[in-house]
Amino acid sequence: MRRSIATVCISGTLEEKLESIARARFDAVEIFENDLIASRLSPREIRQRCADLGLGIDLYQPFRDMDGVDEARFRRNLDRAQRKFDLMVELGAPMLLVCSNVQPDMICDDELLASQLHAMAEKAAERGLRVAYEALAWGHHVNRYLHSWEIVKKADHPHLGLCLDSFHILSRGDDPAGIETIPADKLFFLQLADAPMLAMDVLQWSRHFRCFPGQGTFDLARFVEHVLMAGYPGPLSLEVFNDVFRAAPNRRTTLDAHESLLFLEEQVRQRIAARAVADPAAAQLAERIELFNPPAPPTLKGVSFIEFAVDAASGHVLARALEGLGFDRLGAHRSKDVTLYQQGEVRLILNQEPGSFAADFFQRRGPSICALGLATDDGQRAVNRGVAFQLPRYAGRVGPNETIIPALRAVDDSVIYFVSQALEERGFLESDFVIEAGRQGHSRAGIRQVDHLAHAYPLEQFDTGVLFNRVVLGLAPQPSLELADPHGLVRSCAMVNDDQSLRIALNVSQSRTTATGRTAETLQGGGIHHIALACDDIFACATRVRAGGIALLPVPDNYYDDLAARLDLEPGLVERMRQFGVLYDENADGAFFHFYVRSFVGSFFFEIVQRVGRYAGFGAANAAVRMTAQSAQ
Numbered sequence: 001m002r003r004s005i006a007t008v009c010i011s012g013t014l015e016e017k018l019e020s021i022a023r024a025r026f027d028a029v030e031i032f033e034n035d036l037i038a039s040r041l042s043p044r045e046i047r048q049r050c051a052d053l054g055l056g057i058d059l060y061q062p063f064r065d066m067d068g069v070d071e072a073r074f075r076r077n078l079d080r081a082q083r084k085f086d087l088m089v090e091l092g093a094p095m096l097l098v099c100s101n102v103q104p105d106m107i108c109d110d111e112l113l114a115s116q117l118h119a120m121a122e123k124a125a126e127r128g129l130r131v132a133y134e135a136l137a138w139g140h141h142v143n144r145y146l147h148s149w150e151i152v153k154k155a156d157h158p159h160l161g162l163c164l165d166s167f168h169i170l171s172r173g174d175d176p177a178g179i180e181t182i183p184a185d186k187l188f189f190l191q192l193a194d195a196p197m198l199a200m201d202v203l204q205w206s207r208h209f210r211c212f213p214g215q216g217t218f219d220l221a222r223f224v225e226h227v228l229m230a231g232y233p234g235p236l237s238l239e240v241f242n243d244v245f246r247a248a249p250n251r252r253t254t255l256d257a258h259e260s261l262l263f264l265e266e267q268v269r270q271r272i273a274a275r276a277v278a279d280p281a282a283a284q285l286a287e288r289i290e291l292f293n294p295p296a297p298p299t300l301k302g303v304s305f306i307e308f309a310v311d312a313a314s315g316h317v318l319a320r321a322l323e324g325l326g327f328d329r330l331g332a333h334r335s336k337d338v339t340l341y342q343q344g345e346v347r348l349i350l351n352q353e354p355g356s357f358a359a360d361f362f363q364r365r366g367p368s369i370c371a372l373g374l375a376t377d378d379g380q381r382a383v384n385r386g387v388a389f390q391l392p393r394y395a396g397r398v399g400p401n402e403t404i405i406p407a408l409r410a411v412d413d414s415v416i417y418f419v420s421q422a423l424e425e426r427g428f429l430e431s432d433f434v435i436e437a438g439r440q441g442h443s444r445a446g447i448r449q450v451d452h453l454a455h456a457y458p459l460e461q462f463d464t465g466v467l468f469n470r471v472v473l474g475l476a477p478q479p480s481l482e483l484a485d486p487h488g489l490v491r492s493c494a495m496v497n498d499d500q501s502l503r504i505a506l507n508v509s510q511s512r513t514t515a516t517g518r519t520a521e522t523l524q525g526g527g528i529h530h531i532a533l534a535c536d537d538i539f540a541c542a543t544r545v546r547a548g549g550i551a552l553l554p555v556p557d558n559y560y561d562d563l564a565a566r567l568d569l570e571p572g573l574v575e576r577m578r579q580f581g582v583l584y585d586e587n588a589d590g591a592f593f594h595f596y597v598r599s600f601v602g603s604f605f606f607e608i609v610q611r612v613g614r615y616a617g618f619g620a621a622n623a624a625v626r627m628t629a630q631s632a633q
C-alpha cells in the first residue's frame with residue numbers, strides 16, 4: 001500500500017520534516033497548512049523538494065469552518081478556498097481536506113451544508129482537484145462519520161468525498177463496520193492515529209495524545225480491515241498530534257511512524273486472510289492487495305541471560321553481591337574478561353573486556369545492563385523480522401570458536417540476542433566459557449528464573465519502546481498504572497508474551513527526580529534498571545540471602561500495620577514479612593510476595609518474588625512504599 005504521513009506528526013521545519021519522512025521510506029505526505037505557511041520555501045519549491053526526495057504530496061490540510069454558514073460568509077469562504085486551490089495547483093497537491101465546522105453559531109442544516117460543499121467541489125473540479133470532508137469528533141453539527149457520509153451523499157459531486165480519520169471515529173466509540181456501506185469511490189482519504197484510553201475532552205485528547213498505531217489501545221487493524229473491504233484504494237496516512245513527538249528529534253519519531261504502519265499492515269493482512277476463509281470478497285481482496293508481510297514474530301521462552309557492563313571495581317562489587325544472592329560463579333570466558341554466574345535458570349554475565357561493546361557501554365553509562373539474551377524458537381527469524389521493520393541488526397566482535405548469536409540493537413542502544421532453542425541445547429554459553437569443576441549453578445537461595453524486568457525510559461523514548469516490544473518481541477501491553485514515587489509520578493506499562501514467560505515493565509516519568517527519571521538520565525537513554533527473580537519460598541530465600549551478607553530493603557512498620565488492617569492474614573505471617581521486609585499483594589487470582597535488595601552498584605537493583613496461584617501482576621499496590629524506602633537509601 002502507499003504509505004503517507006502528515007507533516008504535523010513530527011518536529012522540525014518543513015524541510016527537516018520532509019527529509020526525515022523520505023529517509024524513513026514513506027511514499028508521500030500530507031502537507032499541513034501551518035508547516036507551509038511557516039516555510040521559507042514557496043509552494044513550487046516545496047513541490048520540487050518533495051519530488052527530489054521521491055515523496056508524493058497526497059493532501060493539503062486543513063480547511064476549516066467552511067460549511068453551514070450564511071451567504072455572505074460562504075462567499076468569503078469560497079474565495080478563501082479558491083486561493084487555496086491556486087496554491088494547491090502550485091504545490092501539486094490533488095486533494096484538500098475540509099474539517100466539519102466547529103463554530104457554535106453555525107447553521108445546522110444538512111441541506112445547506114451539502115449545497116455549500118457541492119459548490120466548493122465544483123470550484124475544485126475546475127482545477128482538477130478533489131475535496132475530502134472529515135467529521136471532527138468535536139464538530140458542532142457534524143461529528144460522526146455516518147453523518148458526514150449523509151452530507152456527502154446529499155451533495156452528490158464526483159469531486160467531493162470523505163476523509164475517514166480513525167481517531168474521530170474510534171474516540172466516539174463508533175463502529176467502523178459501517179464504513180463497508182459507503183461506496184469506494186466516495187472514500188477519498190484515510191487518516192490513521194492510535195491513542196491511549198483517556199477520559200477527557202475529546203479535542204484535547206486528539207490534539208495532545210494521539211500516537212502511532214500499536215502505541216495506544218484502539219483496534220486499528222479492525223478499522224482498516226473495514227476500510228479496505230469497502231474498496232478504499234488510497235494511501236494509509238498517519239496523522240498524529242502529540243506533544244512529546246512535537247518536541248522529540250524527528251528522525252526516531254518518523255522511523256517509529258513507518259514501523260507502526262508496517263506493523264498495522266501485517267495485522268490487517270492477517271485479519272483479511274482469516275476473513276477470506278468464509279468470505280469470497282475478502283478472498284478477492286487478499287489476492288489483490290499488497291500488505292506488508294514480514295517474518296513471523298518470535299515465540300519467546302523467557303530470559304536466557306542478562307549481561308552487565310562493568311569495570312574492575314564495580315565488577316568486583318557485583319560479583320560479591322551475586323554470590324551473596326546465591327549465584328554460582330560458573331567460570332570465565334575462554335578469551336575475554338567476562339564471567340558467568342548462574343542460579344537455577346538465571347544466567348548473568350559480567351563483561352569487563354577492554355575495547356568491547358560492553359566497555360563502550362560502561363564508559364557512557366557506568367555499571368549497567370548492556371545486553372539481554374532471549375530464549376526463542378528461531379533467533380535468525382526474530383532478527384530478520386526486526387530488520388524487515390528497518391531496525392538495526394547488531395553484529396559484535398566475535399572471537400575464535402565463539403558462538404554467533406543473532407542480535408538487534410534495542411531502543412536504548414543495548415543489544416538483544418535471540419537465542420534459538422538449538423543453540424541452547426548445544427550449550428552455547430558453556431562452550432564459550434571455561435566452566436570450573438563442580439560448578440553447576442545450584443540454586444543456593446532457591447532462585448529459579450527471571451520473573452520480570454523493568455525498563456526506565458526517557459519521556460521521548462517511551463512510545464518507541466512500546467512499539468519495539470510489540471513489533472519485534474510480540475509483547476502485548478497491559479493497562480498502564482500510575483505509581484507514586486516520593487518525587488513524582490511514574491507511569492508503568494507491563495508488556496508480556498502469551499505464556500507470560502517474558503514480562504517487561506516499561507516505566508516513564510515526567511519528573512526528573514523520581515528514581516525512574518534519574519535512571520533514564522544517568523543511563524542517557526534509559527535501560528533495564530530492575531531485575532525481578534522468582535523463587536518458590538520467599539522466606540527461605542530471604543533467610544539465605546540475608547545470611548549471604550546481603551542487605552534487604554527495610555520496609556516501615558506502618559506498612560505491616562496497614563496490611564494487617566486491610567487483609568485477613570495470619571498474624572504470624574505478617575510478622576515474618578515484617579522481619580524480612582517482604583511486601584504482599586493478593587487478588588482473585590492468587591498472591592504475591594516480594595522483597596528488594598538494597599542497591600549496591602550502578603543503576604539497577606534486584607527484587608525477589610514468589611507468585612502464588614495465578615497472580616499475574618507486579619505488586620503495584622506496594623510500589624509507593626518500596627520507592628519511598630529506596631529513595632531513603
Ligand SMILES: O=C(O)c1ccc(O)c(O)c1
Pocket residue numbers: 061062097099134136165191206207239
Ligand atoms: O485538530 C484539528 O483541528 C484537526 C485538523 C485536521 C485533521 O485532519 C484532524 O483530524 C484534526
Ligand SMILES: [Mg+2]
Pocket residue numbers: 134165191239
Ligand atoms: Mg484528521
